[in-house]
Each structure stands twice: as structure tokens, then as C-alpha cells.
Amino acid sequence: xxxxxxxxxxxxxxxRVSTLDQAEHGVSLQAQExxxxxYATANxxxxxxxxxxxxxxxxxxxxxxxxxxxxxxxxxxxKVRHVVALKLDRLFRSAVDALSTVQEWDRCGVALHLVxxxxxxLNTGSAxxxxxxxxMAGFAQFERDLTxxxxxxxxxxxxxxxxxYAPTPFGKxxxxxxxxxHEGEQEVLSLIRQWRDxxxxxxxxxxxxxxxxxxxxxxxxxHASTVGYILKHA
Numbered sequence: 442x443x444x445x446x447x448x449x450x451x452x453x454x455x456x457r458v459s460t461l462d463q464a465e466h467g468v469s470l471q472a473q474e475x476x477x478x479x480y481a482t483a484n485x486x487x488x489x490x491x492x493x494x495x496x497x498x499x500x501x502x503x504x505x506x507x508x509x510x511x512x513x514x515x516x517x518x519x520k521v522r523h524v525v526a527l528k529l530d531r532l533f534r535s536a537v538d539a540l541s542t543v544q545e546w547d548r549c550g551v552a553l554h555l556v557x558x559x560x561x562x563l564n565t566g567s568a569x570x571x572x573x574x575x576x577m578a579g580f581a582q583f584e585r586d587l588t589x590x591x592x593x594x595x596x597x598x599x600x601x602x603x604x605x606y607a608p609t610p611f612g613k614x615x616x617x618x619x620x621x622x623h624e625g626e627q628e629v630l631s632l633i634r635q636w637r638d639x640x641x642x643x644x645x646x647x648x649x650x651x652x653x654x655x656x657x658x659x660x661x662x663x664h665a666s667t668v669g670y671i672l673k674h675a
Contacts, residue, residue: 448519448522449522449629450485450486450487450522450523451486451487451489451520451521451522451523452481452486452487452489452521452522452523452524452525453488453489453490453491453492453512453515453516453520453521453523453524453525454461454474454477454478454481454488454490454491454492454525454526455492455494455509455524455525455526455531455532456470456473456474456477456493456494456511456526456527456531457470457473457493457494457495457497457499457506457508457531457532458470458473458494458495458496458497459496459497459498459666461497470493470495471504471572473527473531474491474493476527476557477525477526477527477556478555479506480525480554480556480562481523481525482556484554486523486525486554489521489543490515490521492508492511492512493507493508494507494508494509495664496506496647496664496665496666496667497529497643497644497664497665497666498665498666498669498670499531499532499534500534500669500673501536501643501666501669502535502538503533503542504531504542505643506665507642507644507665509532512524516545516546516549516551517545517549519549521551522550522551522552523551523552523553523554524546524551524552524553524554525554525556526553526554526555526556527555527556527557528555528556528557528558529555529577529578529581530581532553533578534581535582536578536579536581536582537582539574539578540574540575540578540631543565543571543574546565547565547571552564552565552566552570553565553574557575563577568580569609569629609658610671610674611626611629611630611657611658611671612626612629612630613625613626614626624659629650629655630671633646633650633655633668633671633672634672636649637668637672642663642665643665643666643668643669646665646668647662647663647664647667647668648662648663650663651663651666
């Protein structure tokens with residue numbers, strides 16, 4: 442096999458779980474990786490890297506995740522020709538992020554493979570595959586936007602009245618049916634914002650909080666997804 446032939450079959454596997462996935466749906470990095478590896482073998486792809494994101498929310502744009510950035514760099518530098526993921530939501534939650542990234546990969550000669558598409562797989566190396574991805578991303582974004590609009594309206598009403606809504610947000614404490622500032626958590630929240638403004642990654646901030654022994658809302662370890670959620674909703 443020539444060097445060029447070997448380059449053309451180079452693939453990277455990307456797997457991701459958020460804390461919510463692991464707790465509620467039993468989705469594991471290992472299970473995803475095994476399915477992707479089997480797909481790569483069946484399709485003659487040579488796996489050169491496996492990128493694992495643990496405890497990272499899909500709402501964070503791919504390029505802003507630690508392993509997501511590495512994935513983008515591998516594609517841009519021409520070190521891989523195929524990106525293999527289980528489903529679209531492992532990589533993207535935003536249609537804009539999905540379509541712009543895949544378009545850039547296409548310019549670099551990189552194809553995206555989605556393994557689990559209701560019993561079928563999708564490969565953007567073909568025109569049909571690119572069309573299907575565009576439709577999927579658009580409909581997924583539409584559904585998320587509708588849900589977000591309804592949720593936002595309901596929560597805005599409760600927040601305006603100072604009522605408890607969903608889980609108690611970080612930085613707040615319940616007083617009956619009301620929410621009041623939690624002094625200690627407000628101080629942590631201020632620190633998180635300072636670190637983020639200084640350019641720290643979400644994972645880096647989580648590591649600093651864990652190293653400092655700062656308790657999360659539920660007393661467990663901090664994750665990048667936790668920090669991102671707090672910054673977005675606090």
C-alpha cells in the first residue's frame with residue numbers, strides 16, 4: 442500500500458458523553474468506541490486517533506471543546522480523511538455549527554461518517570450524504586428551537602416572579618417557593634466568570650475547582666459541562 446493510499450483511509454473516531462447521558466441513558470464512551478471501530482473495520486478505514494470527550498455538553502460548539510478543537514486541527518492539517526461519530530448530536534447541536542464545520546471539512550477532503558442513523562449510516566463523501574446531513578441538521582435545529590421557546594417563556598415567567606423553577610440554579614437557594622442569593626455560591630460564580638474572561642477553558646476551570654475542593658451544587662466533582670451550564674444559566 443502506498444503512502445497516499447494509506448493517507449486516504451486515515452480516520453479519527455470521536456466519542457462524547459455528557460454527565461446527563463451517563464446518568465440517565467447509560468451511554469458510555471466504550472460502547473460508542475466499539476461501534477465506531479467496528480464500522481471503520483467494515484468500511485476499510487484505518488483508525489489513527491480516538492478522541493474522547495467525557496462530561497462535555499453538546500451545546501458547546503465543537504471547536505470550543507478540548508478534543509473537538511484537536512479534531513478540527515487534524516482535519517485542517519490533512520492528517521485524517523474521515524471523521525467517524527455515532528450520531529450527529531455527538532458532534533453538533535447547532536445546525537450552523539454542523540453545516541459550516543462539515544463544509545470546511547469537505548474543502549479539506551474530509552468526509553463525516555455517522556454510524557447510527559436509524560439502522561443506516563451516512564457519509565458526507567457523497568452528494569446524497571451531504572444533502573441528508575443538511576436536512577437532518579435543519580430539522581433538529583427547528584425542533585430544539587421550538588422546545589427552547591416554550592421552555593424560555595415558562596421559565597421567564599417564574600424568574601420574573603422570583604419563583605422556584607426547575608432545579609435550583611447555582612448561586613441561588615430555595616426559601617419556600619422563592620429563590621434568594623446563596624452568598625458562598627455567588628462568590629464561586631464570580632470566580633468562574635473571572636477565569637473564563639481570562640481565557641481558561643471549561644475543562645480547565647472544572648479542574649481548578651476540583652483541585653481547590655470547591656463543592657458543586659450536588660456535592661460531586663466539577664465537569665466542563667457543569668461549568669458551561671452555570672455560565673449560560675446563572
